[in-house]
Amino acid sequence: MAGSGARPTPPRTALGHARPWSEARSLGPWQRPCPAAGRTTVLIQSSTTTTAIAVTAVGSGALPIEGAIPIILGANVGTTVTTSLVALTFIRDRTKFRRALGASTVHDFYNWLALLIFFPIELIWHPLKHISGALTHALYGTDWLPNPSHFNFIRAATRPVEHGVIQATSHISTTLGPLFTIVIGAALILVAVR
Template sequence: MSIISRGFAGLGSDAAHTMFAFAAHPWVGLSVGILGTVLIQSSTTTTAIAVTAVGSGALPIEGAIPIILGANVGTTVTTSLVALTFIGDRTEFRRALGASTVHDFYNWLALLIFFPIELLWYPLKHISGTLTDALYDTDWLPNPAHFNFIRAATRPVEHGVIQLTSHVSSALGPLFTILIGALLILVAVRYLGTLLKLLMVGRARDILIKAVGRNAYLAMASGMGVTVVTQSSTITTSVLVPFAGTGILTPAQVHPVVVGSNLGTTFTVVFAAFAGVGQDAKIGLQAAFVHLIYNLFAIITIYVIPFLRPVPLFCAERLARVAAEHRWVLAVYLGTVFIALPALVIVLVGVV
């Protein structure tokens, strides 16, 4: 993230703002978040890049919020693809798809509720700003900048990349710096997720299986904890799909784990945001807090309130029943909702 920030600074304020001008429209930003996350298969990477752009002053906080909300939706497509491994057996496929798409519909419902509210009254912007001010401007809380061990640990790598790109032309050097930083985030998230999956997924799986059958809120806490450890909500939810496909778990039991994993994935970006430096680093941390607060609100509104809790489960099981009978329905659903519609919005709204 520090490397990307240096790249944006090297572009100059006018060039950096021009790069993100296409995402200034909230619907375009939302679509960029969805499509970008589908393509790179990491909501953490998409959110981290948006937070870094805000922290470097290249993107206003209002422009980052739709991207962050879109990334929250785009990450769900991976779990749905895991269900395809059961497509040979209609019953197992229905069970697996019902469990995997709970994540889809939970995040779509959260987006449907909070995106219009944010466009009208900006509660995520205001609350995250208040929280950020509390961390930086009060005496009873330590200033995060005073404990920035992340910055100290990554500085040698940052300096090495800057020296490498300094040999490129002044126009292309900052762009290469941004590209290298983005690739390093993607590689780090991928490698960390793979490594922790090898080391922890068996243990985490046992914890989840025990917790899921006992108490919904314990299952939620387990989903959050495993996601914090593995740095990936996809790992947490994907692990459960085979158990749902074979009938060991039900979609209703998977539901609270999905809710917890959504919250767990937000801590990665908040943690990384403390590495930000410069006059806009504070607002970059605010963008990271947006992701955390959004998922907290979603839990309270959708899961804690009994009225809305069954909605994602009902939609997921309904789609699973239809797709089990007509396999092409899943392809149409994934291709339309996660690729075609966001791309169409970017083209149409971006041109206008």
């Protein structure tokens, strides 16, 4: 088949329908963010921080919603390590350890089952993407959500920090400046979450 010039058959979806080659090649990025987000959550012990970074990246346009979904699912799986570590702190008292491990196991199974159920469904039919898009379009521009321009107390509270970061990174090159800004932003998020 290598020299015959015949094109190989395209991959199939779970229902057996032929999937376009462009879509089949795009599945690769899905395989990286989920485990990476899980490892990040394990390292920083905060799925909230991992999720906040993903939401910020989507809001700024740096990441499409399709890339944020596996990150958020991976962050939830990463929290399973945290609960297991907390359960291990009760290892000296057998009764407490069994109760803590039981609660940890419930949390672990919930998050792993959510990943195992929603991830394949999202890969095939994209319901999370469609639901989030529908909610965004339905709520944006309506009176259901408050207009942030009328009360922007967060902007007023964070303005001094923003100016400090800008001044601290303004003398750095255009290549390293944004990188340092991201590192400082991630550090500030960690400080705020802790």
